[in-house]
Amino acid sequence: MTQGKNTYSAAGEVGSVVEKRTFWTRAKIELSKSPWTARFGMLVIFIYAILAIFAPFFAPYGEAQVFPEPYAPWSSTYIFGTDQIGRDIFSRMIFGARNTVGIAVATTFLAFLIGGTLGLAAAINRSWLDQFLSRSVDVLMAIPSLIFALVLLSIFGSTVTNLILIIAVLDSTRVFRLTRAVALNVVVMDYVEAARLRGEGLGWIMRREILPNIMPPLIAEFGLRFCFVFLTIAALSFLGVGIQPPTADWGSMVRDNASLIMFAQYDLKAGLTPLLPAAAIALLTVAINFVVDWFLHKTSGLHDE
Amino acid sequence: MMNKKTKKGDVLLSIKGLKIQGFSDEKWHDIINGIDLTLHAGEVLGLIGESGAGKSTLGLAAMGYTQPGCRITAGEIIFDGVDLTKLTDGEKRKFWGNRMTYVAQSAAASFNPAHRLIVQTTASTIRAGIKDQASAYKDAQHLYSVLNLPDPKHIGERYPHQVSGGQLQRVMTAMAMSPRPDLLIFDEPTTALDVTTQVEVLASMRSIVEEFNTAAIYITHDLAVVAQMADVIKVLRYGNEVEEAPTRQMLNAPQQEYTKSLWSVRSLEKTQQEAEVSILSLQSIDAAYGLEKVLHDVSIEVPKGSTVAVVGESGSGKSTAARVITGLLPQMSGIVRFDGEDLPPTLSNRSKDQKRRIQMIYQMADTAMNPRQTVREIIGRPLEFYLGMRGSEQTKRIVELLEMIELDVSFTERLPGELSGGQKQRICIARALAAEPDFIICDEVTSALDQIVQEGILKLLLRLQEELGLTYLFITHDISTVKAIADQVVVMNQGEVVEQGLKTEVFSPPHPDYTELLLSSVPEMDPDWLSNLNKKEIRS
Numbered sequence: 001m002t003q004g005k006n007t008y009s010a011a012g013e014v015g016s017v018v019e020k021r022t023f024w025t026r027a028k029i030e031l032s033k034s035p036w037t038a039r040f041g042m043l044v045i046f047i048y049a050i051l052a053i054f055a056p057f058f059a060p061y062g063e064a065q066v067f068p069e070p071y072a073p074w075s076s077t078y079i080f081g082t083d084q085i086g087r088d089i090f091s092r093m094i095f096g097a098r099n100t101v102g103i104a105v106a107t108t109f110l111a112f113l114i115g116g117t118l119g120l121a122a123a124i125n126r127s128w129l130d131q132f133l134s135r136s137v138d139v140l141m142a143i144p145s146l147i148f149a150l151v152l153l154s155i156f157g158s159t160v161t162n163l164i165l166i167i168a169v170l171d172s173t174r175v176f177r178l179t180r181a182v183a184l185n186v187v188v189m190d191y192v193e194a195a196r197l198r199g200e201g202l203g204w205i206m207r208r209e210i211l212p213n214i215m216p217p218l219i220a221e222f223g224l225r226f227c228f229v230f231l232t233i234a235a236l237s238f239l240g241v242g243i244q245p246p247t248a249d250w251g252s253m254v255r256d257n258a259s260l261i262m263f264a265q266y267d268l269k270a271g272l273t274p275l276l277p278a279a280a281i282a283l284l285t286v287a288i289n290f291v292v293d294w295f296l297h298k299t300s301g302l303h304d305e
Numbered sequence: 306m307m308n309k310k311t312k313k314g315d316v317l318l319s320i321k322g323l324k325i326q327g328f329s330d331e332k333w334h335d336i337i338n339g340i341d342l343t344l345h346a347g348e349v350l351g352l353i354g355e356s357g358a359g360k361s362t363l364g365l366a367a368m369g370y371t372q373p374g375c376r377i378t379a380g381e382i383i384f385d386g387v388d389l390t391k392l393t394d395g396e397k398r399k400f401w402g403n404r405m406t407y408v409a410q411s412a413a414a415s416f417n418p419a420h421r422l423i424v425q426t427t428a429s430t431i432r433a434g435i436k437d438q439a440s441a442y443k444d445a446q447h448l449y450s451v452l453n454l455p456d457p458k459h460i461g462e463r464y465p466h467q468v469s470g471g472q473l474q475r476v477m478t479a480m481a482m483s484p485r486p487d488l489l490i491f492d493e494p495t496t497a498l499d500v501t502t503q504v505e506v507l508a509s510m511r512s513i514v515e516e517f518n519t520a521a522i523y524i525t526h527d528l529a530v531v532a533q534m535a536d537v538i539k540v541l542r543y544g545n546e547v548e549e550a551p552t553r554q555m556l557n558a559p560q561q562e563y564t565k566s567l568w569s570v571r572s573l574e575k576t577q578q579e580a581e582v583s584i585l586s587l588q589s590i591d592a593a594y595g596l597e598k599v600l601h602d603v604s605i606e607v608p609k610g611s612t613v614a615v616v617g618e619s620g621s622g623k624s625t626a627a628r629v630i631t632g633l634l635p636q637m638s639g640i641v642r643f644d645g646e647d648l649p650p651t652l653s654n655r656s657k658d659q660k661r662r663i664q665m666i667y668q669m670a671d672t673a674m675n676p677r678q679t680v681r682e683i684i685g686r687p688l689e690f691y692l693g694m695r696g697s698e699q700t701k702r703i704v705e706l707l708e709m710i711e712l713d714v715s716f717t718e719r720l721p722g723e724l725s726g727g728q729k730q731r732i733c734i735a736r737a738l739a740a741e742p743d744f745i746i747c748d749e750v751t752s753a754l755d756q757i758v759q760e761g762i763l764k765l766l767l768r769l770q771e772e773l774g775l776t777y778l779f780i781t782h783d784i785s786t787v788k789a790i791a792d793q794v795v796v797m798n799q800g801e802v803v804e805q806g807l808k809t810e811v812f813s814p815p816h817p818d819y820t821e822l823l824l825s826s827v828p829e830m831d832p833d834w835l836s837n838l839n840k841k842e843i844r845s
Binding site for chain 2: 189190191193194196197198199200208209212213
C-alpha cells in the first residue's frame, strides 16, 4: 500500500466514541428531560419511602395504641379520626406504608430471585430442565392466583413469612416467563457461545453475559410486578387472610372501616375515612406506573416521531 | 402503453452539488457533502466505496428519496428535466415504481411473505396504469424467462419462502423491470448470495438491463462485481467523490491513492508452506443436527503452524465441522485428534487446557462480544480464567495484546459499540490470543468487513502466525481470501470433502466438477470476465 495520509491504520479507523460520563451525570441529564408524570411518580414514591422508613417519627401515636374513643370524628387530636376500637387512623396509615409496602418489596425481590434465576437457567439449558420448569409454571399459572393464595394461606396460616413466600412463588411464574423469553434472544449470541467454549460455568454466563443485557425489561417488570403484589396483599388483607391485626395495613383498614361509608350522607369526612387507605394504594400504583412508563420509553428506543 | 420518453445518449439524471445530512446523537451529521452525478439513458453507473461512504444514501437520493432521519440540505436532483427536490412526496410517487425502481440488498426481507410473487412483481405496474392485469402477468412471465428463472410460466404462483435466495433476487429484478423504468437502482443486490448463485444473478441482471436499454445505478463494495456491470465507475469515500472514470480506464489506471489502495487489496498472496506434523486431524467424522445428517465421513488434516482454508457455499457443512472441533456439536462417529491425543466429543468432558488451546474467532464481531463489557473485561477474562492473571499483571498483558493487534492502551475502557468493524474483529483476535492457544478457528472473519479493513486483518493474522507459530483453520467462501492466507485448501460441498491438498494443487487443474464450478464463479477484475464465462458455457 502507498504511504501518505491515506495509509491504513487500525487505530485510526472511525469508531463512534461516546463521551465517558458517570452514572450520576447521565442520570441527572435524563432526569432533566423527564416528563412531569415521571417526576410526579418519583416524588410520590420518594415520599412513601421516607414515611415508611421513618414511620415512628411522623406518626403522632403508636401503631396499636388504643384510645377510649372509637369512631372519633376528624379533629386536631385525631387528624383522620379513630377506628372501631379507637386507634388513630392517621398513625396507622403511616405505619401501614411501612408494613404493606415493605412486605410487597420483600415479596417482589423474592419473586425475582426465584423466577429470574430459574428463567435464566431454563433459557441457557434448553433441555429437560427447561421443559420441566416451563410446564410446572404453566400448571401454576392455570390456577387463578388470588384464589390459590387464599387456599394456601388458609392451609398454612396467615403469618407474614407465609404470605411473602406464597405470593412470591405464585408471582415468580410470570417473572420466569419474561426472563426466559428475553434471555432466549441473548443466549443465541456468539458471545455466549464464546463464554461456553471458554468453559465458563452456568453462574458466570447467567450473571455476567446474559443478565446485564436483559436488565431494562426486568427493571420495568419489577415495577409492574410490585404493583400487582401490593394489590394482591391488600386484597388478601381485605379478605382477612393477609396481614393480621394489630399490625397496621391498608387493606385491612379499608375492611375495618368499610361500614363508615354509609355515614357519608351525615358526615362527609366520616364517609371518606375508609377511602383514605384505598387512595393511598391507588396513588402508589399510579405513581409506579408513571415511572415505569417513562423508563420503558427511554430504554425501548421508541421516540415520539 | 410505454412511457419511455428518453433516447439513448440523452442525459436522464443529473445531480448537482447534493448535500444530505443525517440525524443521530441529537446532531445533524453530513452524509453526502456536495456530489455531482450525471447519468445518460441506457448507461450503467457503478457506485463503490466502504460502508459509511454514503453510496446507499446517494442511490436512494437519485430517486428523490431520503431515509427517515435524513434531509437534503442543498443541491438539485434533475430527472428528465424535473427537479425532484422541489416535488412533494405525492408528486414523486408518480415516478417511483413507474419510471424509477429499486432492487434492495436483501430480497428475502423485502418481499411480503403473504402474497404470491407475480402479484408483487406487477403491483406497481398495474397501480400506475401502465398495463392491465392480464398483460402485466404475461409480461412478468416473459421477464422471468429472460432472467433464467426455472418454470417461468408458474413460478409467479409461488410464495416468497418457496423459492431460493438467488431466485428471489431475480424475481425482485423482474419486479423492478416490470413497469419498464428509465432508471433502475441496484443496492448491493448480490452481497447476500453465494458465489455460484451470484454469477447467475449477475448475468441475468446484465442481460435484462442490456435488452431493455435501461439506465442503472449499481451500488456495491465488490470491485470485481462492479467491473462486470458498469460502464462508468464512481468511487465514494466519507460522502465525497474520490474519482470517476469509464470502467476500463478505472481498472487499468486509477488516479487517486485511495482507489489504488482499493485495487491493491486483492493482490495479497501468501507463499505456500509445505506440510509438517499435523496438529489436528478429523478422522471420518459424521455429525447431525437432530435427525438431519450434515457431515458425511469428513476427514481433514491440519499441519502444525500452517493455515488450512475450508471453502464451500452456505450449507456445505464447513461451520458444522468447526462446531465438532470445538465440542459444541458432539460427532456421531469418528475421531478428533489434537496434538497426539483424542479429544472427548462433548465440551464438558474436555479439560480446561484442551479448551484453552483451541480458540475461535467469529464472523460477526458485533455479536461475538458482550455489548456491556469493556475491552478490558473482554480481553481480561481469558487471562484470569485460564492463566490466573489479575491486577497489574493482567493490565500489562492487556496492553501487550492490544499492541500486538495494532491498537493501543486508549482502547481499554471502550465498549464494543464504540469501535469500528475492523477494530471489533481485532479485539476478538486479541481475546483469542489471550488464551495463548495453539490453534485458532477463524469462521468467515473477514466477510463482514470492507476490503481495506479485510486486508489489514489478513495481514495481522499472517504476522501473528509467523511470530507465535499459530495454526489456523480458516473457514471462508471467498476465494481471494484463500489465496491471501492459506497453505492448504479443503473444498466442501453438501457435507462432504470434495478435494483437499496444497493450495497450488487445488487451484490448478484438473479439478473435480464442484471445485471447477466454484473457482470459475469467482468474479475477476476484468470487465470481460462475465461475457467470456457466458461464451464458454454456451460452447460447452
